[in-house]
Amino acid sequence: MPLLTPSTRSPRRRTPGPAARFGAALAAALLAVLLGPPAAGEAAPRPAPSADPGAVRWAVQPSGPGGPTGRNYFTYDLAPGDSVTDHVGVTNLGDRPLTFAVYGTDAYTTTDGAFALLPSDRAATDVGAWIGVERRSWTVQPGRRADIPFRLTVPRNATPGDHTGGVIAAVAQDGVTADGQRVRLDQRIAARVYLRVAGEVRPAVTVESVRVGYDTPLNPIGRADLTVTYRIRNSGNVRVGGTGAVVVAGPGGWTLSRTSPVDLPELLPGAEFTVTERVTGVPPALRLTATVDLAPTTVDTALPPVQRTASVWATPWLLIAALAAAGAWLYLRRRRRRPTSAAPSTTPGPAPVSEPSAAPAGPADASGASVAGTAEPPAGGAAAGAR
Known part of the structure; x- marks a missing residue:
């Protein structure tokens, strides 16, 4: 059975006759009358308007x-x-x-x-x-x-x-x-x-307030962000600038983190500015202290550093709860091992010594009365003897 292959010959196009062309034109005219003129959004695209020649510059x-x-x-x-x-x-x-x-x-x-x-x-x-x-x-x-x-x-x-x-x-x-x-x-x-x-120049920068926020993580060995917001004021009579950084320390002054210095804006005399720093990766070290460290400058020279601190509790409650549970368990275990009362001693001791009675017991007579071990001599003083 022979295979069928597509033909490579182009189909012959048929040229419409005059009647067909007249019908197509008449249909297009009727369609235009029914639909009306094209909408504004359907118009052919126009070039973008040029810049306003009357712009104020x-x-x-x-x-x-x-x-x-x-x-x-x-x-x-x-x-x-x-x-x-x-x-x-x-x-x-x-x-x-x-x-x-x-x-x-x-x-x-x-x-x-x-x-x-x-x-x-x-x-x-x-x-x-x-x-x-x-x-x-x-x-x-x-x-x-x-x-x-x-x-x-x-x-x-x-x-x-x-x-x-x-x-x-x-x-x-x-x-x-x-x-x-x-x-x-x-x-x-x-x-x-x-x-x-001209006159007395008094450059001065004051850190008016420091607020510290910390979201203690549940994981006692985890890390969290510390937010420090401080407000500085130009309390002198010349404009100042400079840089500011934040140092975060734990108990005993142990440094936990430090931010890179940021440029402060130019503050005119009497102006104030609020800075918010976010310190990432701070561990919950029980008590966190944030120190704002400013290095102010004037247009002429550098000024002495300005510092102010604020603290916040960062209590690792999960760790404290675990330590409290372990302490309670150890206490109960020791208490159970302790004896409740002292046991009596079983070691034999010396026999008790009895006091001699005033009338030692002798052989009992028929009446049941005891007879003394020694007899008294008769009233005549002679001792009884065998005859």
């Missing part, structure tokens, strides 16, 4: 009368009553004119350690209030830079130490939120200002 940097000076920040060392004139460069990076509000404000350290400036609705009371600009509103053309002069005057009663703020260039625009509400957007970019007022 600008830059702010320390400058001089002839342009940028290469400085990252405005840094000054002045005495009370001194003043200095400087420039801030504001560059319009967009394609339309922008009008900027240029002014000074104060800085502060946020709770997460970031450098921040006061919002626009809060008036400056420190170095921001000492910065004066010729006018508040400045218009800069597209692709151009304006080097805007300002004057910083230190009051005569200014306190010694660091005063930090910024020179802001802000653009206010109207916007619409997701729910359709119109809002006023205040977009701000600033160059930082670091001012050191």
Whole structure:
């Protein structure tokens, strides 16, 4: 029986006639009328829209009368009553004119350690209030830079130490939120200002609180995580930084674990910051002591270390229960082996000695009365004898 193999010849395509073509066109037209126009989501893909040509973009940097000076920040060392004139460069990076509000404000350290400036609705009371600009509103053309002069005057009663703020260039625009509400957007970019007022410098860092948490494992030879949360405060009059580490010790000062030093944020005078460290693999050594070890620094020098400790119980209850059960078992075993009472002695002792009676017993007579062993002589004094 011969094998059937597929043919390698291509099938001949039949060209539809005019009637068939007319019917297909008529069907397509009717289908289009019934279904209507294509939905918006079914339209052919369009290229992604280009970036908004009217986007607001600008830059702010320390400058001089002839342009940028290469400085990252405005840094000054002045005495009370001194003043200095400087420039801030504001560059319009967009394609339309922008009008900027240029002014000074104060800085502060946020709770997460970031450098921040006061919002626009809060008036400056420190170095921001000492910065004066010729006018508040400045218009800069597209692709151009304006080097805007300002004057910083230190009051005569200014306190010694660091005063930090910024020179802001802000653009206010109207916007619409997701729910359709119109809002006023205040977009701000600033160059930082670091001012050191001459006088007594008192750098100081304080560890205000230390909290320790530990989840004792059931396994007495197991390990668990120790959580240490501490709050530090810049209690001096200059900004500080540095590193911090945690040392965990057991009874007798035996070191169990130590964390690697972590960098602390720059803390402005009066600022505080909370650090949380998780120390892994700590054994339940009955009593755990966590020591916060800070190595603070200023922009000029290193400061003496600052330490503070806190303790927490890490009682291995399962081990203590096992030891208590073993002690109770040993006690009961010894108690059972102890004799309940003393046994009487069976060793023969000396025979008791009887006292001689006053009238020794003799042979008994017929009446049953005893007869003395010796007879008394008769009344006549002669001894009785045989005849």
